[in-house]
Amino acid sequence: MSTTTDHPTPDTGGLAPDPAVAPTRKAGTRxxxxxxxxxxxxxxxxxxxxxxxxxxxxxxxxxxxxxxxxxxxxxxxxxxxxxxxxxxxxxxxxxxxxxxxxxxxxxxxxxxxxxxxxxxxxxxxxxSRISIVSLLAGAIALAIPLVFGALGGVLGERAGVVNIAIDGQLLFGAFAASITASLTGSPWAGLVAATVAGALIALVLGLFAITYFVDQVIVGVVLNVLVVGLTNFLFRQVLTPNAESLNSPERMRALPIPLLGDIPLIGPIFFRQPALVYVLYVIVALVAWSLYRTRWGLRVRAVGEHPKAADTVGIKVNRTRYRTILLAGAIAGLGGAYYSLVSVSGFNREMTGGAGYIALAAVIFGKWDPIRATLAALLFGFAQNLAGVLSSIGAQIPPQLLLSLPYVITIFAVAGLVGRSRPPAADGVPYRQQ
Structure with missing residues (x-):
């Protein structure tokens, strides 16, 4: 009797199947x-x-x-x-x-x-009255940076690199996007700068974690702290005195898609968004398809699961890891641009609010799968927006509980609903080529 997995993959060339997406029959039943x-x-x-x-x-x-x-x-x-x-x-x-x-x-x-x-x-x-469109559209708006960060986390960990530095990539991407868009007058130039900034943080992560075998979690945490300190210093010393020229980017407005944007209920939620959101739709589809349907995706999963076996069949393990985390950092950097080019017009200190750590929770909740991680990020975005909606309608719930609601749901989701979850076998393990 043949068995199936969630994502059919090409011939693995003798490599073991991907256990991270294989269903576990009795996982999480309690x-x-x-x-x-x-x-x-x-x-x-x-x-x-x-x-x-x-x-x-x-x-x-x-x-x-x-x-x-x-x-x-x-x-x-x-x-x-x-x-x-x-x-x-x-x-x-x-x-x-x-x-x-x-x-x-x-x-x-x-x-x-x-x-x-x-x-x-x-x-x-x-x-009272609740607008379903506002509830769901607001949830998507809050989830967009989380989705970008979660995709970066999925790619990095699929290649065997724990990307704790997602928050730093988001924050540095927001910083670079604001300055570049202000200087050039083009938000699209800001998006390009954000990808470069995110990839730069990923390069530093790779240098220490892949080349010099430093503990990946420690490097990621240090990078997050470094980016917070660096951007706070530059904001105070450079951006604040020159806000008009360096921190006043053109804001990306909503760009309704003809016909699709006119569909009742669905249109206002999904198809009356800024262009960056449509870019995200494409990126999610490309990452999900490429990771499971292409030779590149097979190699990425191979170096994250069985780097020695991958090396044996001629795959350059560390080179593949470098390329993958650079791509992951670039994607996360785009999520940072959403803060300074879409949510507000300009950069502010620590404006990500630790979103990178919530994105990491989405990676775990999504079992290191791009589609599931995207859905998890949307859940967390919904939790954040729900707190605001309940507050606006005067719900008789303590405000402290409303503020903690997104994090409570995050803990419940990761600790309770995810069931048994196993990361890629070589995740966080540096590979020393023999």
Whole structure:
């Protein structure tokens, strides 16, 4: 009987299959029902300890839509309790599968998350209106740098290099993009500078980690601290006195795609974005396709899993690692440009806010797969935007809890929902050619 993997790959030439994407039949069977039960309990406690009345309006259109979807008006209390019952049923199904030692399907936590979120929002927004377009479009906006960083992390670790320096690459990319775009008057020149800046940080990482065999985690952390200190110094000494000429780049505006941008609900969310977001769509597709469908991708995965075997068949291990982390750094640098050319117009100190570490969490949550890491980054972006939405509608939740919500979800996702996860076998291990 033949077996299949998530990503069919070309002939491996005798190399072992990619275990990082191979499904594990019983992985995480206990973690999924446990997390679902805890989250369901939290929703139940919220419903039991507070009271709500009235209806919740979910707005599904924006004023610029050519065909507007009607608002969805739901009774707050009834919807919340019905969704709680749905969550209980899904949790019971997860427990049944755990007891039967059966695989937990991906659809189960996805449906659970949708039901839980509908019940939670219906309860918290009783008597108010929530714009679904703003909720999801804002989530994508916050997730864009995370996706760029996560892709850089996936590529680096697939090649066997732990890229802790993602945050430094994002920050230095934002810095270089702002200065270059200000001097040239072109945001596109700023994007090019951001890729160079990210690749430069990756080059330093490779020099110490690949050539001189220094611990990769330590090098990454030191680079992050170095970039923070360097950009803070230059911001204070150079950018602030010359803000008009060096830190006033032209901001990239939304560029709606004809026809696609007019699709109700989907169009305003995905196809009324700045050009950099469309570039990201292409990069995600190219990385996912190249990593599993090309000879280059096979070589990258080979040096991350079995560098000795790869060397035996003629693959230059360290050269491949250098090239891959340079590409990874360039991609992460583009994510930094989003901060200074799209989110705001200009660079500010430590403006990434540690996003590189959240991107690393997305890499782990996504099991070192570009598509899964992208979805994980979108989840974290949604968590950040949800905190802002709940605050704007006056949800009776302590503000400290709202601020910590993205990080709590990150911890739950990485520690609980990811199941058993194994990085590439040679990840973080320097290769000494015999």
């Amino acid at each position: 973690k999924v029902p446990t997390i679902l039960a805890v989250v369901t309990l939290l929703l139940g406690l919220r419903l039991l300890t507070t009271s709500r009345s009235g209806d919740t309006t979910f707005r599904l259109a924006v004023d610029s839509d050519f065909a507007k979807l009607p608002d969805a008006v739901l009774p707050s209390s009834a919807t919340a309790w019905i969704m709680l019952v749905v969550c209980l049923a899904l949790t019971a199904e997860a427990v049944r599968r755990m007891l039967a030692r059966s695989h937990q399907p991906l659809w189960l936590p996805i449906v659970f998350a949708l039901a839980w979120m509908l019940g939670f929002l219906s309860w918290e927004a009783a008597g």
